[in-house]
Structures are given as structure tokens and as C-alpha cells.
Amino acid sequence: MSSALDVARKVLLEAAASAGGMVKVPSRSTRRLEGAREAMRAAVTERHGDLAARKRANALMDAYGALAVDEREPFFRALAEFDASREAIDRAIERVWQAPDREQRTAAERDLRFALEPARVRVLREFARQPGGVKFVVDMRAQLRALDARRDPDLAALDTDLKDLLATWFDVGLLEMHRVTWDAPASLLEKLAGYEAVHDVRGWIDLKDRLDRDRRCFAFFHPAMPDEPLIFVEVALVDSLAGNVQELLDPSSPVKENAQASTAIFFSISNCQEGLAGISLGNALIKRVVSKLNAELPNLRTFATLSPIPGFAAWLRSLDAAEAPTPLREMLAQKRWRHDPEVVAALREPLMRLCAHYLVESKRPDGTALDPVAHFHLSNGARVERINWLADTSQRGLRASSGIMVNYLYRLDHIDANQDAYATAGKIATSNEVADLLKRHKRGLAQAPPAAG
Amino acid sequence: MSSALDVARKVLLEAAASAGGMVKVPSRSTRRLEGAREAMRAAVTERHGDLAARKRANALMDAYGALAVDEREPFFRALAEFDASREAIDRAIERVWQAPDREQRTAAERDLRFALEPARVRVLREFARQPGGVKFVVDMRAQLRALDARRDPDLAALDTDLKDLLATWFDVGLLEMHRVTWDAPASLLEKLAGYEAVHDVRGWIDLKDRLDRDRRCFAFFHPAMPDEPLIFVEVALVDSLAGNVQELLDPSSPVKENAQASTAIFFSISNCQEGLAGISLGNALIKRVVSKLNAELPNLRTFATLSPIPGFAAWLRSLDAAEAPTPLREMLAQKRWRHDPEVVAALREPLMRLCAHYLVESKRPDGTALDPVAHFHLSNGARVERINWLADTSQRGLRASSGIMVNYLYRLDHIDANQDAYATAGKIATSNEVADLLKRHKRGLAQAPPAAG
Amino acid sequence: MSSALDVARKVLLEAAASAGGMVKVPSRSTRRLEGAREAMRAAVTERHGDLAARKRANALMDAYGALAVDEREPFFRALAEFDASREAIDRAIERVWQAPDREQRTAAERDLRFALEPARVRVLREFARQPGGVKFVVDMRAQLRALDARRDPDLAALDTDLKDLLATWFDVGLLEMHRVTWDAPASLLEKLAGYEAVHDVRGWIDLKDRLDRDRRCFAFFHPAMPDEPLIFVEVALVDSLAGNVQELLDPSSPVKENAQASTAIFFSISNCQEGLAGISLGNALIKRVVSKLNAELPNLRTFATLSPIPGFAAWLRSLDAAEAPTPLREMLAQKRWRHDPEVVAALREPLMRLCAHYLVESKRPDGTALDPVAHFHLSNGARVERINWLADTSQRGLRASSGIMVNYLYRLDHIDANQDAYATAGKIATSNEVADLLKRHKRGLAQAPPAAG
């Protein structure tokens, strides 16, 4: 173990020890930790001022920063050991139960809440108080997740603590939304280009085009890390429901006047901070952008996405011959099918039907949509509006969804009802057009001859 | 009941109801709430999207804003009713105890923590997400406290929730410290002058003087309410330990060059937001200011306060004749004693001794210093450095502490030890000078004749 | 002579000498300058780089800054000596006349223009290149004017050079107009309050009231001295043509909603920099403010001033008995006339008539209005709209104009015609109401009995 890790462990033990009277759960100890543990036992009996706490937090952060990548796991394991004290919890529960009146019961419940907080959380909170500390914690969680934390109960517990803590700091009420234009710092734009997860930025000209007058880009920022975008969305202001992303992103297409635009197409939404995984920011961002555009450009009548369908191709491959006829699979397996007009014509209807079926009727066991992007927009209250053939003919688009893309429609007056129906009953709202595709799909299945082995 | 209150109650009930499956504890219901409760029961069975939640929060905030002052208490009582669900807590405890392994135990503990959170907290959190919402919650707590909330268990529970919530939002790591100068917005300076709690600002000339080159003023701000100072400290850069506040604040005294200053005197520290009462910001502010000044002005060697002693006079009056001889009390009772040089000379030594005794040896039952300002600085790690005779001859100063003030000294290398000793053993650090006063006080008591009835 | 002045002179001589081959006109030399002149003669033959020029400018600025007030005049006189070279001018004129074609004539004319520029102007221009140099030159001119420069041809010539130079730097195209609100830096507001020349600011509450929601304050700034306002105007947004300044400035009057305001009253316009005297900024400021308010508040229909009449009382005193009857003069001479309702009633009509006559028909020899404020607004294209009785009952108002004030009206569609008529023919536009007063005044004079000695 490197000396950086030694220092980290030592400081960590002291830090956690002094943070409160918790009893460490030494589940997965190693011999190398024994010395540290002695130090800890001594430390538990002492009390420390806040200057010391600060110094310790800084030392620990420096030590962590000096770790090699493969030394991070032992560090996280050491941190994970500093759990809540089981005895303290049991004592607190006892007091809750024996509380003679509401007043004491309320106080006892509050104490129990504090007793349930793992000791390590106090260390994490101290990190955040140091300069650059909030970003440090966000990055630390990203690095924890890179270790595939969820496979291991200890690391998973630490990850959950980090997530809960970050969720309170990154509550939407504490975030700032800013529009990003070509006048933004180059350093920020460089980050955005790197974070773009949906349609790769192919260079600065492409990026500039995405920030043009008929485009909008909005991002959430946290005041404690003002140079770091958290999530951003790219919007195109157009004349009608866009059905092809290459056209949308073509820098040579003429810039339209915003005043005429009737439709805002959200064509890309990307999370920037792996350390904030699982903390939902996209829903709030979309809705704030909708209100903002609504106020700024009163001509806008339609707010919709042009979205990828990342799970479609994989799902298609998983079907049996009864569900996806062999000739269709064979056509799709041709390398350059999309350059053969006959094949394209033959595939169009059956694939569109299957896609509608995939989006609307393929569910996870918990009743939510199988496709992750679909699930995101449906739980925000959107409906499945239109399925677009040959809408993304990039390699990525062809591979993931045979080039099909989908528009999700956000209608302000339907959002709540859709959200509610989806959340409670797994009901997915669709346009008539998509409903028709589904009907044709069902009829088609009914009429289909048994698949020939 | 006003219609604003009716609306508030209705929205509140729906809001709380939809926020989760809690069971309301209808402790102090009134007949007027029955209708609202019916509405709530209906609402509990529904689910709501986040647009609805936002609309509800805004409606509730508007309704609250429209309440007359005497309608606030019913509003707070209604809010206070939305407690944690006792059954949910019991179920969660059950699961904690029956957890077969550490993994499930951890998950169950986390569930219990959520179950312990009162339903009303979710409503408060939704407030903070609206524009201006953080300030709204801070002000709401200030108004709750104006009702003397702590006398009543329900309101006290609500106050505790607000405090816990605000404590996470106003964690020192999320605050920004800014220097305030005469170039700051007039609107901000006007607020500071209003919040100054220690030495009244006597107008703009006085204020400008406090922001002069040989003065420093630093304040904490929260990014979500950037125009509102949270707490600020005023510092004078001088040549030696200042012992008289009128001299310090005299605008006609010449401005010194900072480069020569050896001593930074913290002569005023004021909290600005009643809604943040009990959330400790002063300690962090003092220490950040000390580091900042240390870095900026390397000539500074001494960091100390010139502090009032708000509880001294009252404590003195509570003494019996054995502790505070009658002649002394009689002299003090003279209206204009401080203009009679003989009386002043006669009072000096005994009052200084008594004051040392009050500051260092008069304790609360929990072992902390009786004087609140003393307790604040001692728990930050300062020591009692010097007691100053006729140091504040303003009416306020004479009334509160017979004109005596005290310097608390912050020595960076002693702060942690002092803080620790005070926190664990109630031990209060003093200078030799103050220790001498204490000795003379004890000897004096020992020699004193029995007080004549 | 102080050593600061010696240094100044020496540097100045070198500076001017090296700035070009001019021949100094040693008109008003003194013996003490002889040594300096020798130095100069040596310097004329040398050439200097720009680092030296910079060093010299800085040395000279430091030397000037160190001068006592009564040493400034010799400094200015020394500077004034560095004139244009008469020989160089004559040579250049010769070349203009002998130019064989247009091309050479154009070049020769340009050379003549440069030859006509006094050598001292190059020194002044070098000042402006130093940090803080623009402000230095502005202040220097203010200090020159404080010496009553115009009485003396040498100083007057220097003043003219400074004015011409400052006029190019402070061209309206290079200025920035900013709105000033209560959120502006206190240091800026303090300056504004000090510069207010029309209605004294009576403290911070008065100042805050003037920056309230139903008020506007706009100022011009120069980018090279961003903390210094150049000129500012205060505007009240009201319901009708305001006729009383005390009502307008009463902080206890309710704040109106801007959306309803029909009328913008410019009630104060103050120049801030004595060093910019004679450089017209007010006209441009008023017109930019009118456009800005017009765009921001489309309900505004009337833009007018409520202006003092600073010369009326003095003019009145200068009249003979035929023009201003003795009883009237006697009434006005009573100390507290305005508290005697009978006197007030008796004075009203004759004073209003006389005032109309003063404003509209009393002219300077060049045909412009006698009253300086009237001249300012009339040459901007305003018309005399309404004369207001007891409109300013402050001491200043009663003394300067017997409490009368006047509204000048700015109508966008008449401004150019008014401006043109006034500039070319001295014609002053008036409302019907004012025209009526003038008629009554003439009729009154016609009917008046010969004044009794």
C-alpha cells in the first residue's frame, strides 16, 4: 500500500472517530488496518476542534488525490466501514417506543434519524466545506462508480450515501439555469462538446452551429462549481415536427428567424457528471426550458423531442421468428441494406410497427417502458408522438435502432395527467398515428402464418 | 378565517397528501379543518405530477403571503399536523430488526430514515424549488419564531424541521464570503446598517467610516439569495489591543495605514436572518476572516475581539450582599455615577474582579459560560484576554455591563486546544491578567466581613 | 518656488521641447525660468523615445500633484508658453498657397492643421495615456478654471486647448449611459448627491426616494473614468405635468405604478465635472433618456421638465419702475410675503406675466434667451409650456425666482423645428397658455400709468 493510502487511512480513521461516538463495524478488516484501528480507538476518546477537522479533511483530500487508480478501492472500503452504530440505533428506537407524549416522541424520532446516519457521511460533509470540496465529492463518487460499486454491498452502501448527500446539495432549488451561447467561455464549450452523449460534436464548426440564432442550449450549474455544467439540453427552433436528425444538424442549412418558429425540438439532452448518476435533473431542466422558451417566443406551439431509441435493435434481435419474421431479420443483417431502395421499402412498414410495439408495449417487470429514453420522457409526462423512418442514418443510429427515431411530445396541459397515468398504471400516451401503427402491428401478428422453422 | 387562509389550507392539505402515504396525526384539529381533511383524504388516494406539485407550491406560497399576521399561527398549525407516519416508522423498524444480512440492514436503515422525515418537510422542500423559494422558507421560519414557537410542541416541531432543513441548505460549504466596501450597492449597505446588532450605525458617515481603508467588513451570502447578507463581521486594523469602542468608532480619528497594523479587532458580529437562528455561521466566518487577513496582511500578529458583556449587569443584580457588597450596589444605582470621578475610581477594581468572575466562573447547569457572547467565542476556541474599564460608555453599554467590555483572543495555534477543553471540560482559557483578577476576587471574598443584613 | 514646481517646470520644458520642433514664444518669462529655458534649448536638439516620454509625463503629473494650490498658476503659465510655432505656421501657409494641384494642396492643408496645434497639446495628450490620465486632465482643467482662467489671455488659451482636447475624448459617441438605482455603489451615490446642483439631496432617505420605482436617474460615464459620473438627470414618472417640486420630492408621497404614468418630468439635471465646462452633454443625455423611456414605458405621452428660473429675481431687480411697479417691488421685499395670503394673491398675476416676459422676450445681444436654463432647453428644441406659481418654496427657490418654476416641453415631432427656429432666428416656442400670459403682460404695460417717482 502506498504511503498516500496509509496517510489517507490514518487521517480517515481519526476523522471518522472524532466525528461522533459511533462503533465501527470492522466487517472486512485486513491485517494492515490493525495499526490504523489502534489509532482510531485512541482517537475516539478525544474531542477535536473544527480547525483540526478542517485540517484532517484537507489532508484526507490530498491523500485521496495522490492515490493511484487501483488504490482507490481500499480507500473506499476503509471509508465504507464507518457505519452507523447499531447500538446507538437500537437505543434510539427504544426511546422512540418509550416516549410518553408526542413532544418526546418527536424529539426521539429526530435523534433516531441522526443515529441512522452513517459516520462516514459526516466525513463527506466535511469534505464539501473545503474549497473545491463539492466538486471533489462529485468526482469521488464518479470514481467509486467506475469501480462497479454496486456489485459489492459495502461499496454500494457508500455509493448510496454519496448519492443521498449529493441529492440534497444538488436540489433543483439550489441550481442555476443559464443559456449557453457562442459567447460562452471556450473552456465551457469544450466541456459541453465532451459531455454530449447523444449526437457527437464533430468539431467547433458543428458546435457553433448548435449555438446559432435558431438553436438554444441551456444548462444547469451549481454555485459551488460554477465552471462545470451538470446537464444540458440542445433545442432547435423549426417550422414543424423534425423527423431527421442529420438535416437538423446540417451546418449548411439556412438559419431561420426565431420569430417564425412554431416548434421547439429537444434533440439532445446529456448529463455531464457521472458523480450525479441517479439524481434526476433532466425533468426539471426540460420543464424550465419549456417555460422559458414559452415566455420568450410566444409563437412556439409545439415542444417535442427528436430522440434515439437505444434499445430497439437489441430487443429486435431477442425476438423469436414468430415475432420478427426471418426474412426481415435477414434483410436487416445485410451490411448495406439502407442503400438498397427495395430493401428499405420492404423494411419500412414492419420495422415501424415493431418499433411502436417496442416503445409502447414492451415493459420491464415493474411496468415501466423497456427503452430507457422512452422511460425518461414518459415519466416526465410526454407522449409517443411520431416514429420516423431513416431519421438517423449515422452508424450509431443504424446500429442502435435501424435508423429509426421517435418524437416525444410535451403538451403543458397533458403533462401531469400523462405522468400520473404512467407512474400509477404504466399507461403510455400516444398520438393517433402511433396508435394506428400499433393496431396494424397487432392485426399483422394475428394474420401472420406460423413461422417456418 | 380569511379566504387566503382557506386556500392555503386546501392547497397544503393536497400537497402534503400527495407527497407520500403518511398518516396525518390530527392532534389539535378544529372544526374548521374538517372540510379540508375530507379534501385531503380524497387527495391521498391520487397521484400528482411535478407540474401540479409546482403549481401547488406556488399557490401555497401566494396564499401564505396574503395572510394577515394573526392568521399565520393556524397556517403553521395546519402544516405542523403533517407528521411522519407512526405506522410507517414501526414497519420500518420491524424491517431493520429482521434484516438477515448487512446489505438488507443497510437498506432498511435508509428506509427508516426516510420514514422518520415528517411529511411537511417535503412541502417545505418544494417551496425552496420555486423562484425566491429559499428566501421564502428563511422568512417563514423568522415569522414562525416571532410567534414564540418554542412554547408549543407542535410549532416547536415545525421549527426544528425548518432549522434542520435550512442547516443543510446553508452548510458553510455552500456559502460565499465577500468583502463589503463603500463600493457595495447602497441597498446592501442599508441592510447591513439595519442588521448591525452590536453598535448601532448612526448614519451613512458612520457606516462609510466602518468601511474605510483601516476597516474590514466581511459577510456570508447564499447563492440562492445573493442580495441578502446572512452574517457579517466588522474588523478594525489597529496598533494594539483596542480597549474602548467609542474611540474605535470615532469617524474623526485618523485612518491608519494597513501595512503597519499589528492587530485585527473584531468589534461587531451580527446575524442578519432571524430565520437562520440556531444555525451556527459565526464560527466559520471568524475563522475564514482570520485566514484571509493573515494572507493579505502578513504584519498582523494579534486577532482579538472587543466584545460586549450583555449579561453582566443582570447577573450582578441577582447576587446577594455577600457576593456584591451593598455600597457597591448603591454606587451603581446612582444615575450619573460615571460622571463622578470618585465613584468611578471606587467601582473600578471590584467591578473588574466581579466581571472576571462572571465571565470565567459563572456557568450554566451544562457547564457552559453564562454569558452568551462569552459562550460563543469560547466555543470557537478563543480565550478571555483582557477586561476593559469604561470601554463602552454608550447608554446600552452602561446599562448592560456598567461600561465594561472584554477582549477575546484568537490564537491560531491554541484555538483547537481551547475549543476542546471548553467543549469537554468547560475549561475556559484566560490570560495571566484575567487570572490575576480572578485571584484577587477570590482573596477579596475570603477576606470580606460577613455582609451586614 | 517649491521644488515640486521646479521639477514640474524642468520636466515640462524637456517634454514640450522633445515633442516637436516648435519655437517657444517666451512672452511672459521670469528670471527664474531662464535656467529651465537653457535646458529646453539643449533638449530641442535631442530626440526622445516613448519610454522617456512616458516617464516624463508621469514625473510631470506627480510634480503637479505635489503643487500647493497657489503654485498652480505658474505651472499653467509655463505650460501656456509652449505655443504653436509661428514660423512653422507661416511656412505651412506658404505651402498651402503654392500647392500646384489638389493632391498637394490637401496634404499641405493637413500639415497646416498640425502646425496650428500648440506644442502643449502634445504634452496634455501624453498625460491622458498614463493610468488615470484622462481624469487627471479633467481635474487639471477644473483647477485651471478655479483660477478664473478666462481673465488672462495665456491661461484662456490653455483652457481652450484643454476644452478642445476633452471635447474629442468626451464625444457623445464614446460615452456610456447607465441607469443609476439604489443598487448602485454607495460611493457613486455619494458622488451624485454631492454633484446635485438643482435640488439639494437632504440625506440618504431623500436620495433613496429619488431612485425609487417611480423615479429614474440616468448618467453618462466615460470608459476611462468609470467611477465618475459626468452628468446625470433625475426623472419622475407621474400622471400629469408636475407644477410643484416640493410635492415631487416628498418622500412620504405614495409610489405610483410606472405602467400608469403618462408623464416623465425631468426635474434635475446636473453636470458633475467642472473640467468639462462648455462641453455640451446635457442635450444628448436628455434625448437618449427620452428614447429609452419611450421604448421602456409606451404609456408615456409627455416629456417635460420642471425647471428653476435662476435669473428671474436678479432681472426683476434690474427693471425700472415703469417695467416693475413700485408696490410690487415693495411687496416682494417683505421678508415673509409668501406667508401672507393677500400678498401672495396680489403678486401672482403680475409676477407670472413678468416671468413669461423674462423667459420668452428677454434676450442677450446675440438673440439667445437671457435665462441660462431657458437657453439650455430652448437650444435643445423644447418649448416654454407652463409657468407655475409657488412651485418651489425653498429658500433657494424664493430667492432666485420668487418661487416660480417653469415646465419646458419636449415633443419629439417638434424638437428639430424648435431647435432650428431658435438657433437661426432666436424664435422661442411657447404653449397657448404662456402666449396668453405674454399678451396680458403687453396689454398691462400699455395700460399702465406712468410710474410715480
Added chain:
Amino acid sequence: MSSALDVARKVLLEAAASAGGMVKVPSRSTRRLEGAREAMRAAVTERHGDLAARKRANALMDAYGALAVDEREPFFRALAEFDASREAIDRAIERVWQAPDREQRTAAERDLRFALEPARVRVLREFARQPGGVKFVVDMRAQLRALDARRDPDLAALDTDLKDLLATWFDVGLLEMHRVTWDAPASLLEKLAGYEAVHDVRGWIDLKDRLDRDRRCFAFFHPAMPDEPLIFVEVALVDSLAGNVQELLDPSSPVKENAQASTAIFFSISNCQEGLAGISLGNALIKRVVSKLNAELPNLRTFATLSPIPGFAAWLRSLDAAEAPTPLREMLAQKRWRHDPEVVAALREPLMRLCAHYLVESKRPDGTALDPVAHFHLSNGARVERINWLADTSQRGLRASSGIMVNYLYRLDHIDANQDAYATAGKIATSNEVADLLKRHKRGLAQAPPAAG
């Protein structure tokens, strides 16, 4: 002629006419202008207010903006016609000569100066007062120069007026210097990359590298066009006098710590505004950057450039065989000479000698250095420090100067003397190393056999 041009001409004529009583010189009229001239004659007799002047300026600017490229010349010619009035000039000269005393002479000289100003200058000045007007005038001059204005006396006169006017607005004292970093707006960096005139920016990675921690980039800005850089310089912070620009610009080379850097290399200085041609900003920029770096990084001891020698290759080709031996020319004529080590070795010494001779001893008729970059740095006070072999092996570098580059050294304590010696006597300062090259060059010439025909 387009209608935009018609409008332009009409407005222009009115504008110029009303701007003063000048007599137009209708030198190069065309029939098409006759109508416009009638309009002008009418206009001359009228007077106009400033709102009209503003309206006219805006109309004229709009009209100019609408012109096709080939319509600009007639527009400029129309503008050029509005000259100073020859009669007014002669009258003013008369008054200068007849002035009875100094006071009247001074006034008459000032009047003459104004009479000498062409009428068109007043139109240009009015442009600058409109929003965006300063940039408009800068761009207009750039477009005038694109017509090769200097070939034609009328256009050249207009160009000179524009230059004189812009020189007063863009006086160094009115400019702001800002450091440009990777945090600057992308839109600004995009402009910089486009303006880079010395070493092409090869994309954003290259640009980012030039703004790295061990680089500095500073630019001048004018407050009236804050988004437009005027001139910028790129500096590398290194350990020793850099002699190879490809190494300097290699993004893969490690970033050095500034604190260690001993040498600042100015490797690129680029003017951004063609409209400011002939207005010297580079000298002031270099000197301000030197002071700024000196203050910020006290370790810096050497300030030097690594400069191209744009005229060397052309000059070399102009030499006869006596001066540049035929074998040498033949070697250079080989396409890939620089990849043949023998040729490279054979060329090194003679080319370096010739280059020293070119830089130091090849002069224009006026005694200044032949090479334009040399002239720029020498007139700023630098000296020729080192000639570097194979220092720029880009195509451009090989073509322009056979890959040779030169360091000019800026020594603060020598700058003024160098500048003076160069300006007065054409004397060029060199290092010993360069002086040696020159000596060897002379000796070589002396020993050379007569060139074989």
C-alpha cells in the same frame, strides 16, 4: 446605380450641407450626381437640429450597409467631394495675419484649424455617435482601403481623414488591455484565430495550447467595440532564448511552470482591424505587456521576440552574383534542399551572414530598415539579438526566409537609446553575435573571387 446608393447620396449631401457653410469642390462630378447636387444646394441654405442629424446619419449608415461592393467607390467619391472650403481657409489665414495681438492671433489660429477640417469629417464624426458607429467607421475604412484607395488623390484624402479621426478615438490612453485565456468567449477566440497573421492557428487544440499556463496572450480593446480585438500579442514563457518556432508551438511539449521561466518570447503580434492600418498600436502593446509580465513574474529577465523575416528571400533573389554566389542560389533553388544534410550544412554560414547583412545594413532611401518586421521592432527600441538557422521550417517560413528567424531583444534600460539612435541616425543595435556575422560577411565579400559570368 442602386436605390441604396441614391438614398446614400441624397442623405449624404444634405448631411454635409447642413454641417456647415463649406463650399463643395465638385471636382470629379458625373452626370448622375446632378440631381443630388440640386438637393444639396437646397440643403445648404437650411439648418438642421440634432435629431435630424442623427436620423440622417442613421439613414446614411443603412444606405451604405445596403450597397453592393462595387457601389462603394461612388459613395466614397461623393463623400470625398465634401472638402474644406478654400475661401473659408483663405479668410481665416487673412485673420491670422492681421491679428493685432497674441490673444486674437490665438483665436484666429484656432478658427483656421477648424476651417481646415474637411466637411466630410463632420459626417464621419456623426456616424460614430450612433450605436455601433465607431465599428462602422473602422469597417468603412477597411472597405475603402480594399479599393486600393491610395492610388487616387480623392480617395486617399478621405482615407487620411478617416485615419486621423480614428487615431484620436483609438489613442492608447482610451484603450483597454486584457489578457485572453481559454476562458474567454469562444466568439472572441474564433476572431483571434482568424486574425493571427504570423503563425496560422491550426485548430482549437493549437489555440488552446497557445493560451496554456506557460503562454500569455494580451489584446487591446476599445470600449466602444468591446467584442473586437484591435491587436494581440502571443508570448511564450520559457527557459532560454527560443530559436525554433515549431518547437515553441508544439502542443505535445510539456507545460513549464511560470515561476521558473526566465525568458518571455513574443512569437506573434497581429493587427486585427484593417480599418486601423497606419495607427500604431503595437509599440504600446509590447511595452505594456513587458511591464505587466515584469510585475507579475519577477523571475523574467529577458524579453525578446522570435520573428519572421518576411523580405529576406525576395531580397536575396534581387542580388547579383557578386553578392550571392551562383552555387548558393542553385542549392536554394532545389525543391527539397532542407532534407539534404549536406546542402543544409553548406548553406548555413553564407545564408546566416547574408541575413545579418539584410537585417542590419539593407536600408530604404529614408535610412530605415528594409525588412518591415525589423523596422517595427527597431523603431520600438529593440536590437537584433540572434539569427536562428532552420527556425521556421513551415512552407511559409522556408519560402519567405529560407527557414531563418530572428530574435529581437527588448532591454528596458536600452530601449530609449536604441529608439533614438535608430530614429535620428538609422543606427541599428546588434548583439556581439550578430556583429560577428556581419564582420564575417564583409570579410567574405572582400575575399570572394569575382563572380564568374
